[in-house]
Amino acid sequence: MKEPGKKTVFILSILAVLLAVLPAFGLEGYRLRLLALVFMGIALAGCWNLMSGYTGYIDFGPVTYFGAGAYTTALFMIRLDLPFVLSLIFSGIICAFLALWIGLAALRIRGAYFAIATFAAAEALKQIVLEGDRVAGIEFFGGSHGLTLPVPPPSEFFYYFLLGFMVLVTGTSLYLERSKFGYGLRAIRGSEQAAELSGVPTLSLKIKAYILSSSLIGCIGGLEAYWLTYIIPDDVFNVMRTIQMVIMTLLGGMGTVWGPLIGASFLTLVAEFLGTKFVYDYLTLLGIVIIIVILLLPRGIMSLVKFKRGGAR
Amino acid sequence: MNYLECRQVTKRFGALEALRSFSLEMEKGEILGLIGPNGSGKTTLFNVIVGIYSPEEGEIFFQGRSISKLPPHKICHRGIAKASQMTQSFLEITVLENLIIPALYGRDLSLKNARMEAESILRFIGLHDLQDVPVSEISLGKRRQLEVGRVLATGAELLLLDEVMAGLNPHELEEALRLLQRIRQEGKTMILVEHVMQAMMQFSERIIVLNHGEKIAEGKPEEVAQNPEVIQAYLGRPYA
Numbered sequence: 001m002k003e004p005g006k007k008t009v010f011i012l013s014i015l016a017v018l019l020a021v022l023p024a025f026g027l028e029g030y031r032l033r034l035l036a037l038v039f040m041g042i043a044l045a046g047c048w049n050l051m052s053g054y055t056g057y058i059d060f061g062p063v064t065y066f067g068a069g070a071y072t073t074a075l076f077m078i079r080l081d082l083p084f085v086l087s088l089i090f091s092g093i094i095c096a097f098l099a100l101w102i103g104l105a106a107l108r109i110r111g112a113y114f115a116i117a118t119f120a121a122a123e124a125l126k127q128i129v130l131e132g133d134r135v136a137g138i139e140f141f142g143g144s145h146g147l148t149l150p151v152p153p154p155s156e157f158f159y160y161f162l163l164g165f166m167v168l169v170t171g172t173s174l175y176l177e178r179s180k181f182g183y184g185l186r187a188i189r190g191s192e193q194a195a196e197l198s199g200v201p202t203l204s205l206k207i208k209a210y211i212l213s214s215s216l217i218g219c220i221g222g223l224e225a226y227w228l229t230y231i232i233p234d235d236v237f238n239v240m241r242t243i244q245m246v247i248m249t250l251l252g253g254m255g256t257v258w259g260p261l262i263g264a265s266f267l268t269l270v271a272e273f274l275g276t277k278f279v280y281d282y283l284t285l286l287g288i289v290i291i292i293v294i295l296l297l298p299r300g301i302m303s304l305v306k307f308k309r310g311g312a313r
Numbered sequence: 314m315n316y317l318e319c320r321q322v323t324k325r326f327g328a329l330e331a332l333r334s335f336s337l338e339m340e341k342g343e344i345l346g347l348i349g350p351n352g353s354g355k356t357t358l359f360n361v362i363v364g365i366y367s368p369e370e371g372e373i374f375f376q377g378r379s380i381s382k383l384p385p386h387k388i389c390h391r392g393i394a395k396a397s398q399m400t401q402s403f404l405e406i407t408v409l410e411n412l413i414i415p416a417l418y419g420r421d422l423s424l425k426n427a428r429m430e431a432e433s434i435l436r437f438i439g440l441h442d443l444q445d446v447p448v449s450e451i452s453l454g455k456r457r458q459l460e461v462g463r464v465l466a467t468g469a470e471l472l473l474l475d476e477v478m479a480g481l482n483p484h485e486l487e488e489a490l491r492l493l494q495r496i497r498q499e500g501k502t503m504i505l506v507e508h509v510m511q512a513m514m515q516f517s518e519r520i521i522v523l524n525h526g527e528k529i530a531e532g533k534p535e536e537v538a539q540n541p542e543v544i545q546a547y548l549g550r551p552y553a
Contacts, residue, residue: 180417180424187414190403197363197401199389199419199467 008257009174016167023156033155034272039162041264043220044241045248046169051213052246053255054176055206056189057110061118062217062245064102064125065095067237069218070225071129074147075140077226088222095218096211103210107203110192119239126237146232149225158227165220172212173257185209189255251293253302262301266293314377316341316502317362317393317471322371324354324361324526331357333526334371341470344503346517346534350547354526355506356397359473363395364388375471389419394469396460398476402448409435409444411459412466419467431466438462438492454485461492471502478509490515514538522546 019039023032044066052059069091076087106117133143141147152158176182184205187195195202225231244267252263270289274282297303319337323330332354339345347355360366362373364385373381380388394415403411412431416422422430435441438458443451448459457477464472478489486509493516496503507513513520513534520537522530524546530537537543 178424180427183410183414183417183424186406187403187418190405191401193365193385194401194403194463195414196385197365197389197395198415198463199386200414201384201386201418203384 012170012174012257016163019163020160023159028156032159034268036155036159036162037272038265038268039159039166040220040224041244041248041268042261043162043165043169044217044245045252045260045264046166046173047213047216047220048245049249049254049256049260050169050172050176050216051209053249053259054182054185054189055209056255057107057206058115058246059118059210059213060115060242060246061102061120061122062214063237063239063242064118064122065099065214065217066221066224066241067122067129067233068098068125069095069221070231070236071141071147072218073222074149074225074231077149078147079140084226088219088226091222092215092219095221096215098218099211099214100207103207103214107206107210119242122237122239122242126233129237130233141233144232144234146230146235149229149231152226152229155227158223161223162220165216165223169216170257170261172216173260177257181205181208186255247290249300251290251300253300256300256302258305259300259302266301315339315374316343316376318374319358319362320372320374322358322361322368322373324357324366324368330526332361332368335523335526335528336371337521337528339502339504341502342500344497344505344516344518346513346520347504347506347523348513348520348537349523352525353523353546355523356475357526358523359395359397359475359504359506362388362473363393386418389415389467389469390421392468392470393473394419394464394467394471395473395475396457396464396477398479401463402456402459404449405447407445407447408440408451408459411448412462415463415466416468419469434462434466437465437495439488452485454481454488457481457485457489458492461489461496465496469501471504472496473504473506475506476508478507478512 027035048059048062051057072091072094073087076082076090077084102121106114106121109117129141130144132141133139176185184195184200187198187200188202188206192202221236225236248263248267249260250263251266252259252261271282271286274285278285293301315338317337317339319335322332322335324332335358347358349355357366361368364380364383368381372379375391375393380391403414409431412434413427416427416430417424420430432441432444435444438461440455440458440462443455448456461474461477478486481489490512493512497516505513505516517534520532520534521528522537522543529546530540530543
């Protein structure tokens with residue numbers, strides 16, 4: 001557990017400013033969209049890391065909030081004609097309440113049971129969205145046909161929004177490294193009983209971290225819905241999105257600020273490279289790359305960087 | 314008003330009664346020894362007092378207020394903390410950080426003050442040279458000392474020390490006894506569970522003997538040591 005020095009904050013700030021001015025220097029089209037996808041990966045993996053990386057509770061259902069956020073944004077924009085930003089804020093709020101409700105039940109169990117419970121919550125919500133209309137005899141979620149959103153602005157809009165979310169999530173992670181809240185979460189990861197006996201209100205901290213992570217994931221889901229303009233339950237509630245967040249964080253290093261940044265950049269760019277060079281076999285090759293990295297660096301790519309004792313482990 | 318009071322506390326695990334109508338009264342500043350054969354309910358009593366288990370019957374009062382229904386972190390905030398034989402350290406973080414956490418949350422300090430408090434406790438328990446070493450790399454004896462440090466860092470006034478000297482080598486035992494002596498001088502109230510009789514006889518002002526979850530004797534250390542029922546509980550009927 002290493003407190004990030006001013007150096008880390010400085011490097012990350014410079015990086016954020018550089019990325020913000022890149023479009024003014026001619027970044028556009030495919031490369032701009034690819035970078036925006038990297039930002040989204042970092043933000044999503046970062047959100048997962050805020051909860052699972054710091055508390056050690058492996059959440060296998062973050063896609064619950066990605067899907068819920070996507071649908072909330074779409075429904076507010078379509079059914080109530082609300083502007084995008086307002087709909088996005090509502091997505092965050094609704095996902096926070098959903099996380100409170102699910103978290104109060106699921107965060108009382110641990111380990112594999114917590115993972116199964118969160119996974120089940122995601123699947124349950126997907127089924128509600130998929131079959132809700134048919135069962136209730138109404139036209140609301142759009143069932144398997146999905147929903148179509150208004151025409152979105154150009155990709156630069158999403159580039160900046162996703163950059164903003166990436167900075168927000170990474171900033172939150174930096175805050176956790178040096179705050180009382182962060183110490184409490186890492187105490188839970190170390191030993192929940194020892195944390196309780198040391199005065200840490202474990203359930204309330206876990207719920208706060210879960211709500212924080214989930215509402216941010218919900219907002220990113222809403223952003224993607226507007227970007228894609230067309231959403232279906234099988235896509236926005238797809239378990240592959242959960243697995244992606246988990247793999248990205250594991251590749252980079254769990255419970256660290258740099259882990260999601262490195263893991264998500266690595267996975268998105270390698271997948272893109274392999275996808276363009278080996279159109280038919282790229283998933284197999286990607287799987288091999290992931291296996292090699294995890295076998296060689298079980299603590300993630302971050303473990304290549306030497307830290308002083310007690311550093312980011 | 315008693316400082317700590319257990320009123321007719323019963324704790325069951327299925328058919329097993331780990332504690333049976335156990336009552337206890339303690340004054341502030343007192344050092345109480347708790348002995349009994351393995352499985353007699355000593356650790357269960359500690360776990361009931363700190364809120365890891367809630368009692369099926371009876372009630373526990375601390376400074377006049379009931380604590381039986383409170384979760385462990387709230388009982389810690391009230392001023393009771395337990396150090397156990399199975400050390401409760403956070404292995405992946407450093408020795409200093411292990412004390413920053415209880416200082417932050419047990420005493421509700423700011424990060425800066427918690428760090429200062431943790432450093433001062435490290436000096437008190439004699440581990441300040443190891444402050445940046447991860448706990449996974451220090452010896453069992455040092456971990457036990459750190460465990461006592463963790464309890465002190467919470468700011469607790471009532472310390473429950475559960476076999477913190479078990480398995481120590483003679484040198485470590487000597488250090489642990491010195492530490493206990495220093496804590497006594499601070500005026501803390503303590504309940505000790507220990508198989509090291511030297512410590513029990515030296516520190517306890519009163520001893521309670523548990524057997525099968527029931528109190529079978531209570532009194533000054535030398536009285537308890539002569540009690541036939543106690544001898545029988547430990548050694549069997551022919552020796553009593």
